[in-house]
Amino acid sequence: MTPWTLQTPVILLIFNRPDTTERVFEAIRQAQPTQLLIIADGPRPDHPQDAHQCAAAREIINHVDWDCDLLKHYSQENLGCRRRVSSGLTWAFQQVEEAIILEDDCLPHPSFFRFCQELLEKYRDEPRIMSISGNNFQFGQRRTPYSYYFSRYNHIWGWATWRRAWQQYDLSMKAWPKLRSSDWLQNKLQHPQVAQYWSRIFDMAYQGFDTWDYAWLFACWYHEGLIALPEVNLVSNIGFNDQATHTKTKSRLADIPVQAAEFPLSHPETLQQNLEADAFTEKYIFSGADMATKETTSSIQLEQELQKIYQALNLLNQRQVIQSHQIQHSLAKLQESIGRLEARQVDYFYDAQHKNTIQDYEFQVFSQWGEDGIIQYLVKNLNITNKKFVEFGVENYKESNTRFLLLHGNWSGLVMDGSAERISQIYADPICWQHDLKALHAFVTRENINHLLSSQNVTGNIGLLSIDVDGNDYWIWNSINVVDPDIVVIEYNSRFGSEKAVTVPYNPEFMRTKAHHSNIYFGASLKALWLLGQEKGYALVGSNRAGNNAFFVKETLRPSWMKSLTVEEGYVASKFRESRDSQGKLAYLSWEQEQEILQQLPLVDVETDHLPDSDYSHQILKTDASEKTVF
Structure with missing residues (x-):
């Protein structure tokens, strides 16, 4: 049997996060695509550390050590998430017909690449399929006996698509004002609360909110597209922290473990949206509609609104629009409020999902x-x-x-x-x-x-x-x-x-x-x-x-x-x-390099009380008396 190889081009979007970039790049290096396209945004002028961080992230790309056609599209100025990703992907699909797309904080399982490549080939000429995602947000629930199902949600933390689909993308969302005044969303979503929620989202995107992905979701919906989602999670978002552009607060979607896709893939018999899976996604990820209790519904909606306010205040703080102490006080209060809402979900998610590991409750x-x-x-x-x-x-x-x-x-x-x-x-x-x-x-x-x-x-x-x-x-x-x-x-x-x-x-x-x-x-x-x-x-x-x-x-x-x-x-x-x-x-040592260091240092085996023969244990921390604070 001929060994599987990755022939599909891979697009990597980077900015100012060399730590996560290195991990994602290493996953790509292991897959060894024959063509790699890098899209990079430039440093923000009001963030002095950006120039160094952006340069460090770009330096990682210079470590390509396999036979690969490497194309770079680097912006010298900061375009922001909205313009940089959209313009970069448009450039990329001028170069290639189809591609697998990763951002610098989306860490894939090795099987993610094969999963995307096989489905890109299978649905290459099927216009109803707009993209393939590596994300599964069903929290352990299998929806079908197949390897994947079809959804209306185009999760973009590791995905793939074709030039023919991306050509439908319109960052300006010119069709939205007319659709907004019609029953289009209500007819599509069949729920007034859900329609109202997404109307607000599309309004925000149309008015220029600094993100590109809502316009992509709008394009998929406008053209009646479906997205193939795996039955197991293939990509983990490792970037939820203060350095992120949008994912600054911890979430149940952060660091979701990945699993291997099993091959050969088992394909659904029909191209049909999985309504049960999408209803679950709408409840737990987006609007909160049709939750078991009104209290839980309002909690999730309020949490989402508070997170938007938190992000807005954080942006004002960065730009020093309002006095820092006022912003910091407001941010702290919002942070606490979001936490209270998260805490109220602990009982519900246990009762509803029967979780059995403590990691399922992280926030x-x-x-x-x-x-x-x-x-x-x-x-x-x-x-x-x-x-x-x-x-x-x-x-x-x-x-x-x-x-x-x-x-x-x-x-x-x-x-x-x-x-x-x-x-x-x-x-x-x-x-x-x-x-x-x-x-x-x-x-x-x-x-x-x-x-x-x-x-x-x-x-x-x-x-x-x-x-x-x-x-x-x-x-x-x-x-x-x-x-x-x-x-x-x-x-x-x-x-x-x-x-x-x-x-x-x-x-x-x-x-x-x-x-x-x-x-x-x-x-x-x-x-x-x-x-x-x-x-x-x-x-x-x-x-x-x-x-x-x-x-x-x-x-x-x-x-x-x-x-x-x-x-x-x-x-x-x-x-x-x-x-x-x-x-x-920062040394960015591998696990093996770290083990080489630790093997040279003394450790106590608490089972045998054996201390290795070494004078090093007597040299640990020669602290000056002036530095000591011992009570």
Whole structure:
């Protein structure tokens, strides 16, 4: 059998995100397309860092090391998302008849390319099929016995189309004003609430909102097109963060795991829209129409509107249209409001979808990743009687695992950080006088942790303990005996793998950034923490999708339906890169390169208590006395 090869051209859209660009480029490099077209926007004049970031993203493209026809369409000025993507794709389809399209934050499964190539060939001359997407937002529900189904929604986080379809695209949406005054949307969507929702969306796009994709959806609908969507998710959006253009807030659509498409593909017998799947998409992704309760419907609609306002205020803040402190206050309130709406969905989505992993409930309000959602899920399903938390390693507490508990759940708590300046910033935050929060300046060690807690009258049972000190996490949790938390959230270092029970040697002065320049030598493996949790009476119930935080629940509180996981079941390998070179610059090391570094550094095997023969453990962090803050 002839091995499959990728003959379809690939289009990659990039801007100013070299970190995600590198990951997506690597996926393309593994597929080795014979033709690669790069579309790049230019730096924004009011963002000084853009020039460097855009150049770094473009430099990655110079690493093409396979036989490939490489075409570049780089803009020297910033055109914005709306004009750059639309003009770039128009240029691309002047060069090629069909193509697979990825943006710099859309990470595909290897089978995505073959899936697109086969369907591009199959439906090349079928005008009713406008595009092929790699996205599945059905959250585990299969809609058909086939490999894909047909939808009216053209999800564009990894997709493919033909020149014949893109020629129908009209960024200006000239046909919209006449259609808007007719019954076109109502007749098409058969629901007044849905029609009203999309009328507002198309109005916004027609008036020039800085996005290109709504005009593409409008073109597909206007020309009665269908989109082929896979029965499993083939592309994950890894770009939900502050650096994104639109996807700045965490979402249940962020970092959805990918699965392999199975070949040979099983094709639907007819070209017919899957009404059940599209009704689900409309409910959970867009307008919220036909939800089970009015409360849930209004919550999702309001969440979407608040997210639009959040994005608008953030844009004003960037442009300094309004005084910064006013914007920051408004953004914080909106951020909290969106989080409250997300929290109200936790019970509903469990009852409706019977989720069985904590990752299904991830959402981000103040946490770094999806920990806010996981914590809400655990709190709602455990009989927690003392709504008190302890968290250390919080910096200025703007990003933390417990801030949302404080604001949304009326919890009280103690936070600690080794920086006096950061503690001062916490006390300057209104959260300190508006809520029952104590902030303590302390460099936490295993010798002082119990004294620190006792000195603040924090003893006995508490609801949650969050440990993130980037170093002695295992040793500190092992030493804690004055508090008895119901939930423990603790960082693990996934680079140590799932098989070894290891941690960095204990050093009371350990600081990750000084222990080794690579920035990857810190903390403990998940297995080491799992064994410690077993000793202390805790069950591992999962890790976040980012692969850096583990969640433990006291066995006496764990419901029978909440599974106690093995290390292998709970382990998630972190994909985000944070390695540094000896000059402190991002090194973008591969997993294999990181392992080579870690193999040279001392680790303690907590199962055997074996410390490798090395003088290095005595050299970790030679901190000047003036830099120490130890209580």
